[in-house]
Amino acid sequence: MIGLTHYLVLSAILFAIGLVGVMKRKNLLMLFFSTEILLNAVNIGFVAIGHYYGDLSGQMFAFFIIAVAASEIAVGLGLLVLWYKKTGSTDLDSLSMMKG
Amino acid sequence: METYLYIALFAPIVGSLITALFAQMPKKICVGIFTSTLIFISFISSMILLNYVDEDQIVHVKLMDWISAGNLSIPFGFVVDQVSVIMMVTVTLVSTVVHIYSIGYMDHDESFNRFFSWLSAFVFSMMILVMSDNFVGLFIGWEGVGLCSWGLIGFWYKKHSASWAANEAFIMNRIADLGMLMGLFLIYWNIGSLQYDIVFAQIVNLDINVVTWIGIFLFIGAMGKSAQFPLHTWLADAMEGPTPVSALIHAATMVTAGVYLIVRAGEIYTLIPDVGLFIASLGAFVAVFAASMALVNRDLKRIIAYSTLSQLGYMFVAAGLGAYWIALFHLMTHAFFKSLLFLGAGNVMHAMDDELDIKKMGGLYSAMKPTAILMSIASVALAGIYPLAGFFSKDKILEVAFNNGSYFLWFALFIGAGMTAFYSFRLVMLVFFGEKVHKKLGFNPHEAKPFVIYALTPLALLAIVAGFFEQSFHEFTTQLLVNYEFTLDHSIALILIFATSAVAISGIAFAVYKYKRGGFSEKIEEWGVYKLLINQYYIPKLYKDGIMKPFTSFSKFLWLNIDNMIVDKTVDMIAGAIYGTGEKARKMQSGNLSSMLRWMVAGIIILLALAIFYRPMV
Amino acid sequence: MFEVIAFYTFSILTILMFGIVVLSKNALYAMSALAGGMIFISGFFFLLGAEFLGVVQIVVYSGAVMALYAFGMMFFDTTRDVKENIQYKKILYTLSVLSAVLIVIIMSAPLFSANIEAIYPSMVEGVGNTQMVGLVLFTKYLIPFELAAVMLLVAMISGILLVSKRMEMNLTEEDNYEEKGEII
Numbered sequence: 001m002i003g004l005t006h007y008l009v010l011s012a013i014l015f016a017i018g019l020v021g022v023m024k025r026k027n028l029l030m031l032f033f034s035t036e037i038l039l040n041a042v043n044i045g046f047v048a049i050g051h052y053y054g055d056l057s058g059q060m061f062a063f064f065i066i067a068v069a070a071s072e073i074a075v076g077l078g079l080l081v082l083w084y085k086k087t088g089s090t091d092l093d094s095l096s097m098m099k100g
Numbered sequence: 101m102e103t104y105l106y107i108a109l110f111a112p113i114v115g116s117l118i119t120a121l122f123a124q125m126p127k128k129i130c131v132g133i134f135t136s137t138l139i140f141i142s143f144i145s146s147m148i149l150l151n152y153v154d155e156d157q158i159v160h161v162k163l164m165d166w167i168s169a170g171n172l173s174i175p176f177g178f179v180v181d182q183v184s185v186i187m188m189v190t191v192t193l194v195s196t197v198v199h200i201y202s203i204g205y206m207d208h209d210e211s212f213n214r215f216f217s218w219l220s221a222f223v224f225s226m227m228i229l230v231m232s233d234n235f236v237g238l239f240i241g242w243e244g245v246g247l248c249s250w251g252l253i254g255f256w257y258k259k260h261s262a263s264w265a266a267n268e269a270f271i272m273n274r275i276a277d278l279g280m281l282m283g284l285f286l287i288y289w290n291i292g293s294l295q296y297d298i299v300f301a302q303i304v305n306l307d308i309n310v311v312t313w314i315g316i317f318l319f320i321g322a323m324g325k326s327a328q329f330p331l332h333t334w335l336a337d338a339m340e341g342p343t344p345v346s347a348l349i350h351a352a353t354m355v356t357a358g359v360y361l362i363v364r365a366g367e368i369y370t371l372i373p374d375v376g377l378f379i380a381s382l383g384a385f386v387a388v389f390a391a392s393m394a395l396v397n398r399d400l401k402r403i404i405a406y407s408t409l410s411q412l413g414y415m416f417v418a419a420g421l422g423a424y425w426i427a428l429f430h431l432m433t434h435a436f437f438k439s440l441l442f443l444g445a446g447n448v449m450h451a452m453d454d455e456l457d458i459k460k461m462g463g464l465y466s467a468m469k470p471t472a473i474l475m476s477i478a479s480v481a482l483a484g485i486y487p488l489a490g491f492f493s494k495d496k497i498l499e500v501a502f503n504n505g506s507y508f509l510w511f512a513l514f515i516g517a518g519m520t521a522f523y524s525f526r527l528v529m530l531v532f533f534g535e536k537v538h539k540k541l542g543f544n545p546h547e548a549k550p551f552v553i554y555a556l557t558p559l560a561l562l563a564i565v566a567g568f569f570e571q572s573f574h575e576f577t578t579q580l581l582v583n584y585e586f587t588l589d590h591s592i593a594l595i596l597i598f599a600t601s602a603v604a605i606s607g608i609a610f611a612v613y614k615y616k617r618g619g620f621s622e623k624i625e626e627w628g629v630y631k632l633l634i635n636q637y638y639i640p641k642l643y644k645d646g647i648m649k650p651f652t653s654f655s656k657f658l659w660l661n662i663d664n665m666i667v668d669k670t671v672d673m674i675a676g677a678i679y680g681t682g683e684k685a686r687k688m689q690s691g692n693l694s695s696m697l698r699w700m701v702a703g704i705i706i707l708l709a710l711a712i713f714y715r716p717m718v
Numbered sequence: 719m720f721e722v723i724a725f726y727t728f729s730i731l732t733i734l735m736f737g738i739v740v741l742s743k744n745a746l747y748a749m750s751a752l753a754g755g756m757i758f759i760s761g762f763f764f765l766l767g768a769e770f771l772g773v774v775q776i777v778v779y780s781g782a783v784m785a786l787y788a789f790g791m792m793f794f795d796t797t798r799d800v801k802e803n804i805q806y807k808k809i810l811y812t813l814s815v816l817s818a819v820l821i822v823i824i825m826s827a828p829l830f831s832a833n834i835e836a837i838y839p840s841m842v843e844g845v846g847n848t849q850m851v852g853l854v855l856f857t858k859y860l861i862p863f864e865l866a867a868v869m870l871l872v873a874m875i876s877g878i879l880l881v882s883k884r885m886e887m888n889l890t891e892e893d894n895y896e897e898k899g900e901i902i
């Protein structure tokens with residue numbers, strides 16, 4: 001039988017993949033993709049726990065996470081476009097104005 | 101009457117604080133007049149209080165609760181009784197004269213305003229000291245006068261010797277103040293209060309050993325303030341300050357605070373005659389010791405300073421032997437003629453362009469007659485010649501010593517009286533009479549301004565007549581103080597008076613005779629005794645070699661090895677570690693998002709590891 | 719049995735897809751793989767009985783979000799790959815492995831001990847998942863729901879504003895624009 005643990009381990013693996021992406025990729029667009037992966041990994045965890053506890057709150061949180069992800073992409077992509085217009089690059093290394 | 105008390109107490113501080121606002125400004129003559137007026141008001145109030153107290157009434161007020169912690173309750177209270185009112189009148193009178201005198205004396209000084217601010221602050225502290233109704237208030241005033249004395253000795257702080265002398269005086273006084281504090285702690289520990297009336301009422305119930313320790317500790321405090329041996333060196337060095345300061349602080353008022361303390365705590369000392377005898381012996385020793393140093397010194401102000409020391413020794417003899425009113429009486433008369441002497445010396449200094457060597461003066465009489473007359477009066481009074489003030493008070497002290505059966509003390513004081521007469525007239529002769537050495541050296545002396553001279557006349561007048569108030573003074577003060585019973589036969593007393601007068605007169609005569617004929621030959625400077633005396637018994641040198649140098653090297657050792665190697669290194673190490681980690685961690689802040697994310701992940705890993713491996717104690 | 723097969727199939731596929739997303743050099747491939755991965759994830763939701771969420775996942779992610787990315791990518795020159803020169807590869811791999819191991823441990827370890835099994839496999843009898851979601855969403859989670867709605871609105875407006883603002887102008891020449899004055 002498939003238990004909660006299976007889902008959680010799957011979620012953990014996906015989350016780790018997301019982390020790798022976050023660390024490895026230098027393309028800003030790829031970074032957004034990786035955050036999507038992270039969010040989805042968490043979503044699976046929420047829904048699975050909600051299912052096994054018999055509580056709908058897990059699904060509710062998944063909904064809100066989807067909403068947050070959607071708005072994040074809307075704003076993030078807008079900013080990315082602006083950045084691209086300004087510098088002609090989506091390279092992460094070009095974003096180093098915060099250097100102290 | 102309380103109003104007068106507050107006026108007498110607070111008028112000086114008002115002057116000081118207002119004047120302090122102008123401290124950095126160029127000279128304003130009105131500053132001097134303003135503070136002098138306020139001190140004069142304080143003097144008038146003190147006189148009114150004197151008159152009031154004379155009718156057997158004591159003013160005792162409590163301004164506010166000051167310290168109340170646990171069982172300790174110290175009100176900010178003031179008392180005007182027979183003793184404090186005498187001190188108040190003396191202090192304010194001399195202060196008024198000194199303030200007016202200083203307007204003339206400090207005329208050309210750029211820090212004119214600052215001087216008056218300090219001077220008035222000093223008067224305020226002194227008033228606190230004498231008026232307080234408890235030991236803590238006295239201690240506050242005690243420290244206050246110490247502070248003001250520091251500020252005034254080092255008034256010309258740009259001069260290295262002046263700031264050195266100021267620090268010396270301050271540090272010596274701190275050493276002694278430790279003793280005084282111990283005394284206060286002992287009193288509080290054993291009695292539970294520091295109010296004079298409560299302490300004196302209960303002191304008889306204490307163990308005699310405890311009382312002895314209290315007496316010793318309080319006397320250590322008095323020794324510092326009154327510059328008794330072995331803490332006497334600061335007084336002579338304190339002459340670096342402006343002359344009005346020497347007159348007010350280091351002759352008339354502050355240095356007598358020690359005597360005041362002994363007189364005030366008389367009820368303690370009557371219980372412990374052994375300590376009293378020790379005080380008296382030390383006083384007699386200092387009286388002779390200081391007088392001998394005054395014999396040969398060539399510095400105008402130092403001679404008078406040693407004379408002050410010597411006279412303080414007399415006061416301690418009287419106080420130690422239980423004749424408190426006589427000590428107080430001598431304190432008062434001494435304040436008059438000694439400040440007069442100092443202020444006259446100030447005039448001479450001004451006339452001689454701050455030259456202090458009396459061997460370079462001579463024959464100043466023709467140039468500055470009034471000063472010469474005033475100083476001669478003061479010297480005669482100091483020497484103790486009838487009918488001037490010094491005669492009455494000093495003679496009484498000798499009488500006390502004889503009456504007590506301490507013939508040795510009496511003899512020491514007797515010698516001291518002769519020496520006093522000699523050195524005072526040596527000074528007068530060398531400065532005002534004899535050959536006009538200063539002409540050769542190109543000095544052009546001139547007399548001080550007339551108002552300065554007029555300001556000195558009250559002191560001169562008192563130096564002459566104060567002695568005649570002896571009887572009323574006696575009656576007045578013994579209402580509060582323990583009376584001293586003379587058991588001496590009248591005829592013996594008379595003989596003593598004659599003997600003392602004779603030795604004083606012969607001292608004067610010797611000085612006049614000798615210095616009229618050009619003084620001693622140069623050969624005398626080769627004598628061992630002379631060298632011993634001119635070097636102040638090598639005591640400053642001893643202190644320097646015996647205490648200062650080892651202490652300096654010890655401090656240096658601590659500085660180089662402990663402070664630099666351990667304390668500083670530790671601090672540096674902490675700072676270096678933080679600085680180093682900061683320098684290293686700076687690289688984290690590359691501004692590169694990718695590396696930041698990497699750090700973030702590293703942080704997550706650490707937190708996760710903690711969550712797994714860290715189990716809090718249940 | 720069906721559940722087991724489905725779970726493992728979807729798992730492998732999802733991991734594969736996301737792996738492509740993370741490792742692919744080409745942004746277009748990555749995006750396609752992401753869309754695929756999203757759809758496979760909705761499969762888990764169906765398996766877990768959250769049909770509504772599964773549908774939302776497909777619609778929002780594979781539909782809206784991916785469309786958004788696609789449109790966004792039109793602004794970029796996707797053929798020109800970003801040069802990804804990664805420094806400190808060892809650190810990267812150590813961090814990756816460590817984080818993966820730790821997260822997996824955390825996710826599996828305490829729940830083994832707690833031995834959590836389905837306590838309430840189903841909720842109210844005779845009520846479907848969609849209906850139930852509606853019930854809960856509009857009662858217990860009404861305020862977060864409204865807030866999420868407002869947030870989405872704000873995000874939408876900001877997205878439009880950010881991208882559409884002065885499309886014809888190069889933003890690096892902002893200074894010139896200031897001199898010319900307000901022209902729209």
